[in-house]
Amino acid sequence: MVDEYLTDRDQEEALRNWWRENWSWVLGGIVLGLALLGGWQYWQHRTHTEAIAAAAVYKEFQGALERNELDAANRSLATLVADYDDSPYTQLGRMLLAKKHVDDGKYDEAVPLLQSVIKESEDAELAWVARLRVARLLIQQGKHDEALSLLNPDKAGAFAAQVREIRGDAQVAKGNTDAARAEYAAALAANIDATAGRTIDRTLLEMKLQDVGGDKAATASATKPAPAEGQP
Incomplete structure (x- = not known):
């Protein structure tokens, strides 16, 4: 019984010594973990909020384009580029406006929009679609x-x-x-x-x-x- 009691005391003392030497690292790890969790939740919330806002601007853009209000459509697209440049809505807006210009025979205005999609789109397939359309327009332009x-x-x-x-x-x-x-x-x-x-x-x-x-x-x-x- 004495040996077991001494063994437990030795273990408790070793634990106390370890805690005195490492408590700052343990607490630091906990604080860091909480900070990362909070940061992740904040990033998710912000991403979701920005996606909703970008969708609203894109809807305004579509409406203006359907009404053939090009000045309003250009302003909405400029907002997408300035505030939500990494959103897929921005690239879709460029593609849609480029199509409008092509339908109107304004190839010189369509090409830069499509070139921006090629350079900036994170969707490889969308970038290739834009590349094909630019090539066809370049042929049209000689x-x-x-x-x-x-x-x-x-x-x-x-x-x-x-x-x-x-x-x-x-x-x-x-x-x-x-x-x-x-x-x-x-x-x-x-x-x-x-x-x-x-x-x-x-x-x-x-x-x-x-x-x-x-x-x-x-x-x-x-x-x-x-x-x-x-x-x-």
Whole structure:
């Protein structure tokens, strides 16, 4: 009994000594944990609040655009950019306003909006959609080489077929039928992969290929063309 009693006292004394030496670290850890928890809850609340506010501004933006009130729409989009630049509503607003400009034939006003989406969107797919639209507009503007340099099929992933098709359109506009034929054939070959998730209009693409002297029956064995001008 005496030995057990002494052992307990030794343990208690060791615990007291440990506490005297480490109490500040223990309390510091508790305080830090509470601070992190509080910070996390504050961040969640702020994020939720900002998302609601951004959605409200985006709704105002949509309404103004539907009423064809471009000044009001531009002010709402400016608010989104200034206050909620990391919100997906900002990128969607840019895409929507760019479409409006394209419908009105104002390509020079649409391109910068889409370029901002390419640079700033955290959604990789949305950025690629914007990239494809910019390339088509550049072709419309006669800036064929800029369109080609913007579209790297090796980095396009699921958008490879669409990238190849647009590159083919650019080559046609430049008068390079051989290069266009290779791009269209590669687009059809890329689209054979059903897992890509991004489909193209095969009938239209086959017509484009035939227009430049290609054979749609040979697309299954088509090889990828070498990188065209503007590509590393």
